[in-house]
Amino acid sequence: MAAKQLKCRECSTEYALEARYVCSACFGPLEVDYDHERLADVGEVRRRIQGGPQNIWRYHDFLPLAGPQPRTRTGLPAGCTPLIRADRLAERLGLGEVWVKNDAANPTHSFKDRVVSVAATRARELGFDTLACASTGNLANSVAAHGAALGMASYVLIPADLEEQKVLATGVYGTNLVKVRGNYDDVNRLCTELSGDRENWAFVNINMRPYYAEGSKTVAYEIAEQLGWELPDRVVVPIASGSLYTKIAKGFAEFIDVGLLDGEVPTMNGAQATGCSPVAVAFRDGHDFCRPVKPDTIAKSLAIGNPADGPYALDLARATGGSIDMVDDDEIRAGIRLLAETTGVFTETAGGVTTAVLRKLAETGAIGPDERVVLVITGEGLKTLDAVRDSFPAHEVDPTIESFEEAFAESVPA
Amino acid sequence: MAITVKLPTQLRDTVGGAVSVQAEGATVAEALESVFQSHAELRDRLYQNGDLRRFVNVYLGGEDIRFLDGLQTALPDGAELTILPAVAGG
Numbered sequence: 001m002a003a004k005q006l007k008c009r010e011c012s013t014e015y016a017l018e019a020r021y022v023c024s025a026c027f028g029p030l031e032v033d034y035d036h037e038r039l040a041d042v043g044e045v046r047r048r049i050q051g052g053p054q055n056i057w058r059y060h061d062f063l064p065l066a067g068p069q070p071r072t073r074t075g076l077p078a079g080c081t082p083l084i085r086a087d088r089l090a091e092r093l094g095l096g097e098v099w100v101k102n103d104a105a106n107p108t109h110s111f112k113d114r115v116v117s118v119a120a121t122r123a124r125e126l127g128f129d130t131l132a133c134a135s136t137g138n139l140a141n142s143v144a145a146h147g148a149a150l151g152m153a154s155y156v157l158i159p160a161d162l163e164e165q166k167v168l169a170t171g172v173y174g175t176n177l178v179k180v181r182g183n184y185d186d187v188n189r190l191c192t193e194l195s196g197d198r199e200n201w202a203f204v205n206i207n208m209r210p211y212y213a214e215g216s217k218t219v220a221y222e223i224a225e226q227l228g229w230e231l232p233d234r235v236v237v238p239i240a241s242g243s244l245y246t247k248i249a250k251g252f253a254e255f256i257d258v259g260l261l262d263g264e265v266p267t268m269n270g271a272q273a274t275g276c277s278p279v280a281v282a283f284r285d286g287h288d289f290c291r292p293v294k295p296d297t298i299a300k301s302l303a304i305g306n307p308a309d310g311p312y313a314l315d316l317a318r319a320t321g322g323s324i325d326m327v328d329d330d331e332i333r334a335g336i337r338l339l340a341e342t343t344g345v346f347t348e349t350a351g352g353v354t355t356a357v358l359r360k361l362a363e364t365g366a367i368g369p370d371e372r373v374v375l376v377i378t379g380e381g382l383k384t385l386d387a388v389r390d391s392f393p394a395h396e397v398d399p400t401i402e403s404f405e406e407a408f409a410e411s412v413p414a
Numbered sequence: 415m416a417i418t419v420k421l422p423t424q425l426r427d428t429v430g431g432a433v434s435v436q437a438e439g440a441t442v443a444e445a446l447e448s449v450f451q452s453h454a455e456l457r458d459r460l461y462q463n464g465d466l467r468r469f470v471n472v473y474l475g476g477e478d479i480r481f482l483d484g485l486q487t488a489l490p491d492g493a494e495l496t497i498l499p500a501v502a503g504g
Contacts (some may be wrong), residue, residue, distance in 0.1 A: 010469070022499040024424050025459070027469040029501040134503050182476075188503035189473065193496070196423040206502045241504020289468055292480055306478065308501045311468065 003064040006210055007033040009312070017064065019126055019202065021209040029308065030210045032064040034254075042259040049225065054080045056114055056218040062254060063118055063218075064211050066125050075121070076149040078113035079218050081105040083226040086375070089342040093362040097372045099232070101223055102345050108145045108169070109380035110138035110301075110348075111244065115215035116204055120146045122211040123202035129153065132203045134191035136184050136240065136301045137166035138379050143204055144175035155201065157187050163300060165383045183295060185305045216244045220251025223374055224261055231256075231263045233371040236358050238350045238378055239270040239279050239324060240302040242309030248376070249316050266374075268316050270324035271357035273297035273332060273349075279310045283324040288314055298329045298387055299349040301379060323366070327356035333387055335359065339377070346381030354378070415491040417445040422498050428455045437495075442472060443485040445495060460497070469500045 006015040010028030021030055039045050039061060052058025052069070055077035060069040082102045090098040103111040116139065120131055132155040133143045140156045147154030156170055160179040171177045180187045195206045204212045224231060231252060237245045249268050255261040272280040275297025278290040290310035295303035307313070317324050327335065332349055335356030340346050347355070358375055361367050381388070397403040417437040421429060429435050435453065439445035450457045460470050465485070472479045473496040479487045489495075 022424055022469070022501055024427075026462075027424070027459070027467055027499050027501070029469065184503070185478070186476065189471075189476070189496075189498060192422070192498045192502045195502075205504060209502065243504045292478055294481075304504055306471075306500070308504050 002034045002036060002038065002061055003032050003066075004035045005033050006030040017066070019123075019128070019207045021207050032210050032214055034062070036254070036258050039258045045258060046229070046260060049221075053077070056080075056117060056215065059218050059221045062221065062251075064214050065118070065121055070121055074149075076107045076113065076117065076146050078106050078117045078215075079222060081222070083223060083374070084343060084345070086343045089339065089375075092338065092342055093359055095362055095367055095371070095373060096369050098358075099223075099227075099372070099374045100339070100343055100345055101219065101374055101376045103219065103376065103378050104345070104347060104351075104380035108138070108141040109383065110142065111216070111219065111376075111378045112138045112142040113146075114218050115139075115212045116142040116146050118215035119202065119204035119208040119212035120150055120152070123204070123208055124150065124152075126202070128200060128202035130155065130198075130201045132191070132194075132198070132201045133157065133205055134184070134188040134203070135205075136303055137162050137170075137383065138301050139205065140166060140170040140177075141383075144170045144173035144177075147175055148173040157191055159183050159187055159300075163384050163386065165385060169383065183305065184303055185292070188304075188306075213243045213247055216247035217251030217254065219244070219376060220248045221255065224252065224255055227372075229261060231261055232266050232374045234267040234269060234322070234367065234373045235376060236269045236271060236354055236361070236373065237376045238302055238354045239272050239307070239313055240304045240350075241307045242270075242279060242313035244376075244378070245270050246309050246312045246316055249320070265320055268320045268322040269357065269361060270313055270317055270322070271354045272324065272326045273299040273302055273353050274326045274328040275299070276303045276305060277326040278305060279307055279313050280324045280326040282310065282314055283317055290314070297332075297349075298384075299332055299353050300384075301348060301350045302353060323361075325357045325360055327353055327360060331356040331360075333391065336381065336387055337391070339375075340381070345377060347377045348379040348381050348384040349387050350379050351377040351381070352387065415440060415489060415493075417489055417492075418494045419445065419449055420494065420496045424499060425456065425459060425497065428459065429453050439489065441485065441489060442474070442479055442487045442495065445489060446485075471498050471500045472496070473498065
């Protein structure tokens with residue numbers, strides 16, 4: 001594999017490729033460090049990708065696995081989700097070119113299948129027999145499903161007040177579902193403590209976090225490949241912990257480094273809900289750290305009050321000329337409707353946040369008329385039905401022509 | 415005042431493998447300072463420029479001390495502090 005070691009982002013201390021996530025010296029996060037020298041033949045690398053399976057394993061050269069490319073017809077292959085040209089959305093917002101990366105089209109209907117596929121596969125390589133996670137919902141679905149698909153036991157810890165759809169779509173896979181009386185940050189603290197004592201458990205977003213996070217790079221790889229090996233000018237991404245946002249940029253940077261793409265990392269725009277906006281507030285106030293908050297928003301999948309990658313998200317937004325913006329719950333609901341009505345894609349509240357931030361950027365003139373913009377839609381609307389409940393009329397009629405025509409007397413031409 | 419400080423696995427090598435250590439102090443800062451007296455190596459692992467490193471979280475009764483009064487948070491007798499890495503989850 002091309003992965004060489006784990007390396008601390010803060011102090012560069014190096015570690016072996018084990019189940020380890022934090023630097024013993026400074027508590028900084030560990031990240032996978034690669035040797036891309038051996039990918040010198042760009043044509044060969046591109047051919048290997050194009051000849052690969054229709055899932056994230058086509059990017060095996062860029063993922064932290066020791067073994068060969070995983071067999072693609074076992075497990076729960078993620079990725080290769082549609083990139084849709086959204087002309088009607090662009091027109092509504094007065095923009096030139098908008099694309100929607102629809103990651104709701106993953107096996108458990110969110111981008112989390114990418115990160116869990118990588119974490120679970122690496123966990124098996126390291127000899128773990130049990131998967132676990134702290135989740136705001138989508139990760140819970142994915143860990144439970146991957147446990148079932150791979151024949152691994154799983155423990156899924158979620159805040160007790162999560163949306164019913166996300167609870168049901170987790171428990172059905174036969175996991176050990178644990179509803180914690182607290183918010184996500186409480187769940188995360190509990191899991192961090194547990195992970196110290198449960199040494200045979202692979203907590204995908206704690207002790208497996210360096211591997212897990214790498215899975216998000218595949219969003220960028222796919223966008224570039226689907227655009228015909230070209231870079232977009234701007235990408236709009238939701239921010240919870242900040243991991244997806246920063247890893248998408250890393251994905252573009254790696255493809256540029258090895259010569260698969262020409263140009264620069266796109267302008268990166270982050271999207272948060274006003275009710276949980278520690279990164280957006282820090283961006284607005286010019287800080288390089290985030291003050292933790294107590295979340296209160298309908299966008300529960302983004303409700304992380306103490307975002308682990310917040311400082312790196314701030315650095316990235318500033319380095320690429322982007323921004324991190326926030327939208328309130330009404331704007332989120334309107335964002336869901338806007339995307340649904342103009343693209344046919346029904347997204348969950350996190351996608352409402354992302355779409356609403358795109359609208360805000362368009363309205364403030366932050367986006368140039370010639371820009372090619374990609375909107376990253378991370379999850380499925382059927383998981384957060386309360387956000388659209390009672391938001392439109394339905395016509396109830398008798399099964400007769402007369403009743404139908406009476407209901408539509410004004411709008412249907414005779 | 416007697417305080418218990420629980421340590422994460424990443425720090426237990428500094429205290430001979432113990433899961434927790436006893437401390438004394440009326441505030442979080444004082445309690446940690448009393449631990450540093452007997453375990454000097456811990457100071458640099460937890461502190462940078464006189465403050466907690468940005469990737470270190472300290473909890474009092476499950477609450478992040480950043481939501482309380484930070485290092486100046488007052489501690490009742492018998493309080494339990496938990497130190498954990500901040501970079502997890504998401």
